[in-house]
Amino acid sequence: MGKVILVTLLIVLLVRSFFLESFSVSSAQMEMTLLRGDKILINKTAYGIRMPVTLLSIPFTFDKIFGIKSYSTALQAPYKRIFARGVDRGDIVLFNNPLETDKPLDKRSLLLSRCVALPGDSMRVENGLFIINGRSYSGCPNTAEEYSFKASAKKELDDIAKELQISIPVGTVRGDSVITHLSKYDAFVLNESLSDSLTLVPCKKDTLKSHTFLIPFKGKIIDLNESSLVVYKQIILQEQEGKDVKIEGGELLIDDIRQVDYTFEDSYYWMLSDNSIHSTDSRSIGFIPFSSIVGKASLIWHSSDENGTRPERCFSSIK
Known part of the structure; x- marks a missing residue:
């Protein structure tokens, strides 16, 4: 009996770590597409399997147990993804918050948003409106x-x-x-x-008003100036973590060496929530690196609210 339980737990852990994971929707961020109380399946193979980074962690637990961390950073693996595939426009994606740089990549808080712009796309933000490759983004009917x-x-x-x-x-x-x-x-x-x-009522949550910029992709080289440093400062600081990075007088210095251009080390996406009123997405946290992406929201397997189960939403696909 003990062997059966152990084998079952190992299989569940394997599936949850590499293939499928359940995620509970607890905010209004993706209403009306996803509602509070929806339990959804995340396909972790959709964009390739991201290997664990934090190797010392208690399985099936949150990041903290009784206020104490359930993991240790003593043993960390480098980021690696096998069978990598890019995100498709319109996908609803689960990803780690890239701004939480004080935590390991796979232990940062999880966010759910819709991918609206891909690496290499041209983006313009103007008075709360998003113009992607010259076309205004209007969102899906459920927005x-x-x-x-x-x-x-x-x-x-x-x-x-x-x-x-x-x-x-x-x-x-x-x-x-x-x-x-x-x-x-x-x-x-x-x-x-x-x-x-x-x-x-126009959304006022844009962070780059009346500015056109490129969604970066891995290997893309840009010239550095005051304008490009304003747009890509956050990315550069994240990618060069651990090095001495300074921006002085409109110039970038890495380990006291002046940089005239910069080569991106990862590809990035622009994520917007369907509910623009209650959202934490690219409007507030900027570009989302491919390394932060966990998987694709694929199925609502259960849904409930204060009145009980919502049977019409159970086992319905996500679009």
Whole structure:
């Protein structure tokens, strides 16, 4: 009996480490595509298998047990991925937060977002809008955005929404307007029924206003100047961790040697959450390195809320 239990645990650990892992959605970041209470399967082979970095860790535990770390950094393996394949545009991806450089790569907090720009793409951020390769990014129909409507139109809008079986969340009153959040599809349907009733509230969470830049890829060489250092400073600091890196007077110095250009050591992606109101994604943490990517969200295997199981969402694919 003991052997059976041990073998079973080893198989589960192997599958969880290299092939499939369950992830519980606990935030509104990907609403309306993924809801709080969804339990999803992450395909860890979708982009190649990332080998463990932290070798001394207690299996099946969170990063801390009773406030004490469940892993040790005494034995660390270099980053390695076998059968590597790039992320596809539109994939919903689970990745480690690249800004948590005080933790090992595979022990950083996990985030879930949609990949909207690939290595080599041209990106422009302007007044909260994203223009990728010359085309405005509008998101998927489930993308949640903030909309405003006149308080005087609330009853008429509520009546139409009830008729169309659309739920309008309780909003925040600002002057004579009400601010609420809806999916792009629901907002479109409501506006078709009651012309121009809803107005999109632009997202203010952009970090690189009115600036065009390239999504870097491994081996890409860029000239260094004040402008490029502003855009890629975070990447350079992360890639050159452990070295003496300084940016002085618009110049980059690595171990006191002035650099006139820079070659990227990893490929990067731009991730945006479907819910722009409640999100931690590239708007706030910047470029996402390929090394940080864990896998692809592929299936909702269970879903529940305060009212119990949501059977219509169980065993449904993720798009």
